[in-house]
Amino acid sequence: MLVYRTVKIEEFDVKVFPMPRSTKPGKIEDVAAVAETSIMTVSRAIRGVEGVSEKKRVEILKIARKLNYVPNSNARSLAVANSNLIGISLPTFAGEVFAEILDGMRGTFDQAGYSSVIDTTQYNKDTELAWIRRLLSWQPAAIILTGIDHHPETRTLLASSRIPVLEIWDHTNTPIDTSVGIDHRMAGRVMAEHAKAQGYGAPAFVSTPRGYDIRADARLAGIRDVFGDQEGSEVLTARPSLENAFSTGFDGTLDILSRRDTDIIFYLNDNMAFGGIMACQSKGMTVPRDMGIVGFNGLDLTRVLPVQLTTVKTPRRQMGVVGARLLLARINGVKVAKSTVMPVQFVEGETTVLQSGAQGGSIG
Amino acid sequence: MLVYRTVKIEEFDVKVFPMPRSTKPGKIEDVAAVAETSIMTVSRAIRGVEGVSEKKRVEILKIARKLNYVPNSNARSLAVANSNLIGISLPTFAGEVFAEILDGMRGTFDQAGYSSVIDTTQYNKDTELAWIRRLLSWQPAAIILTGIDHHPETRTLLASSRIPVLEIWDHTNTPIDTSVGIDHRMAGRVMAEHAKAQGYGAPAFVSTPRGYDIRADARLAGIRDVFGDQEGSEVLTARPSLENAFSTGFDGTLDILSRRDTDIIFYLNDNMAFGGIMACQSKGMTVPRDMGIVGFNGLDLTRVLPVQLTTVKTPRRQMGVVGARLLLARINGVKVAKSTVMPVQFVEGETTVLQSGAQGGSIG
DNA sequence: CCTAACTACGTTAGCGTTAACGTAAATGTT
DNA sequence: AACATTTACGTTAACGCTAACGTAGTTAGG
Numbered sequence: 001m002l003v004y005r006t007v008k009i010e011e012f013d014v015k016v017f018p019m020p021r022s023t024k025p026g027k028i029e030d031v032a033a034v035a036e037t038s039i040m041t042v043s044r045a046i047r048g049v050e051g052v053s054e055k056k057r058v059e060i061l062k063i064a065r066k067l068n069y070v071p072n073s074n075a076r077s078l079a080v081a082n083s084n085l086i087g088i089s090l091p092t093f094a095g096e097v098f099a100e101i102l103d104g105m106r107g108t109f110d111q112a113g114y115s116s117v118i119d120t121t122q123y124n125k126d127t128e129l130a131w132i133r134r135l136l137s138w139q140p141a142a143i144i145l146t147g148i149d150h151h152p153e154t155r156t157l158l159a160s161s162r163i164p165v166l167e168i169w170d171h172t173n174t175p176i177d178t179s180v181g182i183d184h185r186m187a188g189r190v191m192a193e194h195a196k197a198q199g200y201g202a203p204a205f206v207s208t209p210r211g212y213d214i215r216a217d218a219r220l221a222g223i224r225d226v227f228g229d230q231e232g233s234e235v236l237t238a239r240p241s242l243e244n245a246f247s248t249g250f251d252g253t254l255d256i257l258s259r260r261d262t263d264i265i266f267y268l269n270d271n272m273a274f275g276g277i278m279a280c281q282s283k284g285m286t287v288p289r290d291m292g293i294v295g296f297n298g299l300d301l302t303r304v305l306p307v308q309l310t311t312v313k314t315p316r317r318q319m320g321v322v323g324a325r326l327l328l329a330r331i332n333g334v335k336v337a338k339s340t341v342m343p344v345q346f347v348e349g350e351t352t353v354l355q356s357g358a359q360g361g362s363i364g
Numbered sequence: 365m366l367v368y369r370t371v372k373i374e375e376f377d378v379k380v381f382p383m384p385r386s387t388k389p390g391k392i393e394d395v396a397a398v399a400e401t402s403i404m405t406v407s408r409a410i411r412g413v414e415g416v417s418e419k420k421r422v423e424i425l426k427i428a429r430k431l432n433y434v435p436n437s438n439a440r441s442l443a444v445a446n447s448n449l450i451g452i453s454l455p456t457f458a459g460e461v462f463a464e465i466l467d468g469m470r471g472t473f474d475q476a477g478y479s480s481v482i483d484t485t486q487y488n489k490d491t492e493l494a495w496i497r498r499l500l501s502w503q504p505a506a507i508i509l510t511g512i513d514h515h516p517e518t519r520t521l522l523a524s525s526r527i528p529v530l531e532i533w534d535h536t537n538t539p540i541d542t543s544v545g546i547d548h549r550m551a552g553r554v555m556a557e558h559a560k561a562q563g564y565g566a567p568a569f570v571s572t573p574r575g576y577d578i579r580a581d582a583r584l585a586g587i588r589d590v591f592g593d594q595e596g597s598e599v600l601t602a603r604p605s606l607e608n609a610f611s612t613g614f615d616g617t618l619d620i621l622s623r624r625d626t627d628i629i630f631y632l633n634d635n636m637a638f639g640g641i642m643a644c645q646s647k648g649m650t651v652p653r654d655m656g657i658v659g660f661n662g663l664d665l666t667r668v669l670p671v672q673l674t675t676v677k678t679p680r681r682q683m684g685v686v687g688a689r690l691l692l693a694r695i696n697g698v699k700v701a702k703s704t705v706m707p708v709q710f711v712e713g714e715t716t717v718l719q720s721g722a723q724g725g726s727i728g
Numbered sequence: 729c730c731t732a733a734c735t736a737c738g739t740t741a742g743c744g745t746t747a748a749c750g751t752a753a754a755t756g757t758t
Numbered sequence: 759a760a761c762a763t764t765t766a767c768g769t770t771a772a773c774g775c776t777a778a779c780g781t782a783g784t785t786a787g788g
């Protein structure tokens with residue numbers, strides 16, 4: 001008869017049994033015993049380093065496989081004083097942007113035999129720092145952080161750790177160690193200049209709260225560089241929610257519409273821009289006749305909208321790949337360029353007017 | 365003068381300097397030396413286990429902080445023969461679904477002091493197995509897999525490893541160890557029954573290729589359970605692309621429209637359903653008058669569309685949280701329920717007709 | 729006041745692996 | 759043939775930490 005007690009987890013009652021003792025996994029010594037050789041020879045055979053005859057290597061590998069031998073990375077890492085773990089910190093998994101950067105990196109790291117320890121910070125610097133501390137205890141091969149805005153202690157800690165660090169997505173000339181990203185302020189200027197050239201004069205920006213996503217703030221600064229702050233043509237902002245979501249674009253747009261006669265709205269990203277189009281439509285407005293809409297990122301979304309969204313394409317996956325390769329080079333004892341700026345591409349779509357007449361397609 | 369050579373990484377020329385030697389991080393012994401005590405006492409103080417006077421503990425912790433001491437997890441894990449790493453395998457980061465499940469889990473694990481080693485398999489079982497092998501070398505505290513469809517060796521390997529395993533998102537009565545998910549076939553039946561009750565009779569299903577996402581296939585099976593396979597009312601399928609994207613819904617819909625007079629289309633998820641709405645609109649059709657549209661998941665997207673999408677809400681974040689808690693219980697020596705089914709919620713929106721008349725809002 | 733039971737430490741012996749060095753046999757060199 | 763070099767191993771000593779046990783000094787109990 002099995003004896004158990006009942007425990008409540010969430011709303012579920014679960015039965016609790018005493019745990020069976022776990023069987024110990026085999027070690028290198030067991031393989032050596034079967035192969036009738038020393039553990040050092042087995043170690044060499046498994047790692048593929050020289051010093052073992054071809055015949056013996058094949059034999060040892062066969063035995064190891066048969067015994068289902070799994071090397072102990074903890075022991076290895078302890079002995080060599082580093083691991084093949086790579087720490088990756090992202091603000092969030094929401095949205096395609098970080099997912100794509102991550103994908104680019106992970107593919108590269110995976111092939112090189114590294115595993116990824118991933119964290120999300122929710123844009124919180126303390127969370128990031130706490131995670132870094134924990135991560136450092138694993139003696140990771142490298143650490144990747146999103147952006148360049150960190151807790152002051154983060155910089156000191158990482159600089160003194162001598163572990164390769166990559167800051168990705170944003171740009172700075174003074175990274176902790178290495179950075180690969182795009183120049184968001186410049187991207188903001190590019191968008192704004194296009195808009196200004198088309199005759200727009202009363203811009204707005206819909207985003208998450210200031211300081212939450214500093215890249216978005218940098219783009220806003222770029223837009224302000226172009227439009228200035230004269231009464232009537234200054235850049236209005238709406239920041240209705242922390243959520244990087246369609247609904248934030250929708251709500252922010254309604255807010256802007258209630259405040260000033262605005263002729264173009266820039267959004268934190270394409271998702272929000274789409275929310276904005278929907279909001280304009282719900283108010284009986286036509287895009288781009290009554291309102292110019294500019295997104296950011298160039299997501300898949302734009303491939304299916306009835307009109308092409310005006311946006312800025314960011315090389316997310318490529319950025320991940322480039323960053324990962326730089327970091328691998330760095331891990332292999334190579335010192336690389338401190339900062340790499342990736343190019344962005346302005347996409348003139350149909351949600352802003354072409355030159356000075358409403359000629360494109362329209363929604364609404 | 366610095367000597368370097370130039371190396372090409374991607375299209376970038378990078379300068380290569382010889383690496384400076386890395387400084388060794390401090391160890392527990394260093395803390396003990398400063399505190400004038402034994403390393404065992406420091407170990408106890410840092411881990412917060414009993415056997416140290418309050419006075420000494422405070423003093424040791426202060427010294428450890430001042431020395432910026434970071435414990436070595438590899439050494440710890442080697443000594444105790446397990447780690448506080450948790451491996452999480454997902455098919456992809458694309459889409460909100462896995463991101464949200466992951467978020468629910470990570471929050472819970474993080475609080476409990478576990479780090480997440482994450483992998484994406486691209487729905488490939490061999491990739492998953494290879495990753496599991498590598499992960500096992502870390503003696504992880506637990507492993508989480510998405511779904512229940514794995515490489516045959518995966519099951520053997522994990523079952524013999526005695527490490528807690530959670531299969532999440534899908535449902536089975538015979539999990540490797542523990543499972544938390546929804547019953548996708550049942551969800552398909554629910555959707556189909558609602559549709560049938562409303563008078564729909566010529567259904568289609570737009571998805572990714574068969575076998576790629578077996579949950580989607582299970583839902584299709586559920587729909588077929590209801591609609592049968594009579595000529596004219598059988599469930600047509602379009603599977604235009606591997607990509608879980610708006611554009612897949614768009615293209616698949618165009619394909620369906622070209623093939624049969626269909627009156628309702630079910631989609632792999634809400635994103636694709638939205639692509640489908642757009643495709644119908646591009647053909648001059650009105651939703652729901654000319655076509656019923658049913659999504660899946662109940663994403664944020666649905667909050668901003670001018671009409672409410674008919675869909676099925678899945679408890680993604682909650683599933684992650686429940687799964688994580690069960691697993692934590694399991695790690696702490698508790699044997700829990702093998703299978704947990706989470707409830708889904710059908711959402712009657714405006715993209716299917718109400719009863720037998722077109723009364724809802726419309727797009728197009 | 730003597731013994732039992734605790735408290736607060738310290739000592740010893742691994743955990744499984746690899747770097748560094750040692751050594752015998754095989755091969756090459758003159 | 760004598761010596762140098764290379765190849766293919768084996769031996770030893772860490773890597774930094776913790777479980778298990780040992781031992782003084784302190785408190786409690788009758």
